[in-house]
Amino acid sequence: MRTIPGLILRDPSLRMVAAGLLLFATFASSLGVHQSLLAVEVFGLSDTGYALVLLLAMSVAVTASIVMGIATDRGPRRRQMALVAATASLAGAALVALTRAPLAFLLAHVVLVPLGGTIFGQLFAAGRLASAPYPPATRDGLLAVLRALFAVPFMIVLPLWGLAFDRGLPLLALYPAVTVVAALHLFLVWRAWPHDAHAPWAETKSGLDFRASLREMSAGPVILRVALVGAVHSGGAIVGIILGLLFAAVGRGTGDVGLFFGLFVAVEVVGTLSAGLLIGRLPRLLLIATGVGLYAFFLALLPFLADTAWLWLLILPAGFGGGLIYPLAIAYLQDLLAERPGAGGSLIAVQRVAAEGLTTAIFGLGAWAQGYATVSLLGAGAILLAMGTILRLDAPQPKKPGPAS
Numbered sequence: 001m002r003t004i005p006g007l008i009l010r011d012p013s014l015r016m017v018a019a020g021l022l023l024f025a026t027f028a029s030s031l032g033v034h035q036s037l038l039a040v041e042v043f044g045l046s047d048t049g050y051a052l053v054l055l056l057a058m059s060v061a062v063t064a065s066i067v068m069g070i071a072t073d074r075g076p077r078r079r080q081m082a083l084v085a086a087t088a089s090l091a092g093a094a095l096v097a098l099t100r101a102p103l104a105f106l107l108a109h110v111v112l113v114p115l116g117g118t119i120f121g122q123l124f125a126a127g128r129l130a131s132a133p134y135p136p137a138t139r140d141g142l143l144a145v146l147r148a149l150f151a152v153p154f155m156i157v158l159p160l161w162g163l164a165f166d167r168g169l170p171l172l173a174l175y176p177a178v179t180v181v182a183a184l185h186l187f188l189v190w191r192a193w194p195h196d197a198h199a200p201w202a203e204t205k206s207g208l209d210f211r212a213s214l215r216e217m218s219a220g221p222v223i224l225r226v227a228l229v230g231a232v233h234s235g236g237a238i239v240g241i242i243l244g245l246l247f248a249a250v251g252r253g254t255g256d257v258g259l260f261f262g263l264f265v266a267v268e269v270v271g272t273l274s275a276g277l278l279i280g281r282l283p284r285l286l287l288i289a290t291g292v293g294l295y296a297f298f299l300a301l302l303p304f305l306a307d308t309a310w311l312w313l314l315i316l317p318a319g320f321g322g323g324l325i326y327p328l329a330i331a332y333l334q335d336l337l338a339e340r341p342g343a344g345g346s347l348i349a350v351q352r353v354a355a356e357g358l359t360t361a362i363f364g365l366g367a368w369a370q371g372y373a374t375v376s377l378l379g380a381g382a383i384l385l386a387m388g389t390i391l392r393l394d395a396p397q398p399k400k401p402g403p404a405s
Contacts (some may be wrong), residue, residue: 004141004276013130013200014142016192018149020123023185025153027089028117030178033158034171035109042171043102053110058353061114065349068118070213072125079193082122086189089116090182097175116182119189120150121348126193128334130200137280140331144276147327151272154265162258217347222336225393226347229329230354231386232288235295236322237359238379239302242372249372250307263315264322271323284328285394291324292387299380303373358382 008014039045039053068081092112095104127146131139165171194200217223244257271291278287294317305311333347362382366375 004138004145007134007138007142008145011130012192013126013194014146016188016194017123017127017130017146019188019192020119020185021146021150022153023181023188024089024119024123025150026157027093027178027181027185028120029154029157030161030174030181031093031113034161034174038105038171038174039109043105045102053106056110057114058356060111061117062349062353064115065118065121066214066217069121069125069347070217072122073213078122078126078196078199079189080196082119082126082189082193083186085116085119085122086182086186087116088112089119090179090186092116093175093179093182096172097179100172100175118349119185124330124334124348140279140284140328141276143331144272144279144327147330148269148272148276148323151265151269155262155269159258159262217337217350221393222347223350225336225390226333226351227354228386228390228393229333230351231358232292232325232329232383232390233351233355234358234362235292235299235379235383236326237355238299238362238375239318241359241363242375243302246303246306246372246376252306260311260315263312264318267315267319268322268326271320272327273323274320275324275327279328284332285391287324288328288332289387289391291321291328292383294318294321295325296380296384297321299376299383303376 008018036050039050045053068085072078072081089112092108095112096108098104124143124146127143128139131142134142161174164173243260247253247257247260275287275291298314298318298321301314302311305314330348333351336347359379362378363375366372366378
């Protein structure tokens with residue numbers, strides 16, 4: 001029997017997607033986690049100024065993802081758009097590395113890096129096209145393993161950067177390093193991404209103009225499910241906001257935050273690989289719902305166990321829950337526009353907006369009402385409610401009785 005990793009290694013297109021995700025994750029993990037420190041401590045932005053940077057960057061990322069997704073579905077432009085994204089990442093990193101100027105930071109992180117980030121959805125669109133000949137369970141397994149590969153650099157690269165910074169390396173050293181990574185990524189796309197005219201996958205172009213494609217993406221049933229998947233993903237965004245705050249409130253230091261995060265991601269990788277093995281045996285929505293249940297359990301207990309030794313056991317429901325949610329939710333989103341891989345990939349960026357919008361509302365309400373514990377509990381309730389709604393929407397419809405014979 002052919003294993004999922006074996007299929008990836010033997011297929012040149014899937015190998016390209018896997019290598020691209022590893023390189024992009026190295027780039028994204030290096031800059032993303034440290035971006036706030038760079039903005040405030042190195043380039044002198046105020047908290048309000050940095051919030052504006054995040055808002056503008058999100059707007060650019062979503063708009064670019066939608067435009068590129070529609071463009072790649074309309075005509076033979078997948079390789080061209082991937083080259084644009086990879087070049088934007090390289091330009092953004094190199095600009096700051098060479099000038100070290102606040103204006104360069106703003107241009108890079110408001111325009112160029114968000115534009116480069118569209119490669120994430122494009123890689124998953126290519127992965128979906130390359131895996132199309134396989135049965136649905138195998139296809140979902142392939143996407144799950146590819147998503148697991150994306151998480152690997154977060155386990156390895158972040159601790160290495162932390163060790164380097166503890167030994168006195170300046171934060172600005174990030175930019176020369178990620179410039180090299182971005183250059184390797186651009187070379188990979190140029191060398192290995194199939195030319196559209198000779199791509200090894202079968203694809204029917206939409207033929208729709210921009211407005212028609214946008215209407216297809218924003219149709220009620222599609223956008224409702226995208227918003228609900230975003231609500232499910234808000235659990236992870238909430239943890240990203242409150243974990244450090246909760247740990248500081250109970251006297252835990254940044255070392256504990258880093259250790260918890262690293263262990264959590266390691267378990268998540270195992271959970272993601274498990275999802276790839278289980279998808280052929282259990283329905284996809286059942287697995288996602290199981291992951292949501294585990295993650296809600298983690299969120300509900302986190303504020304009450306943060307100051308105890310029991311905290312470290314929570315990495316198990318957190319990691320396995322996230323490992324079931326994230327890769328399978330990507331496949332679920334792409335299936336909403338199954339005939340439009342590019343637009344389906346761009347829905348990943350749209351659901352992120354829904355996730356972060358809901359996270360902001362929950363954090364504001366919970367912190368105003370009672371504190372971080374309330375935020376965590378509200379988050380647990382929100383992801384359970386969203387998952388319950390998805391199950392209700394996608395429940396098999398009872399067959400209507402036929403005419404009496």
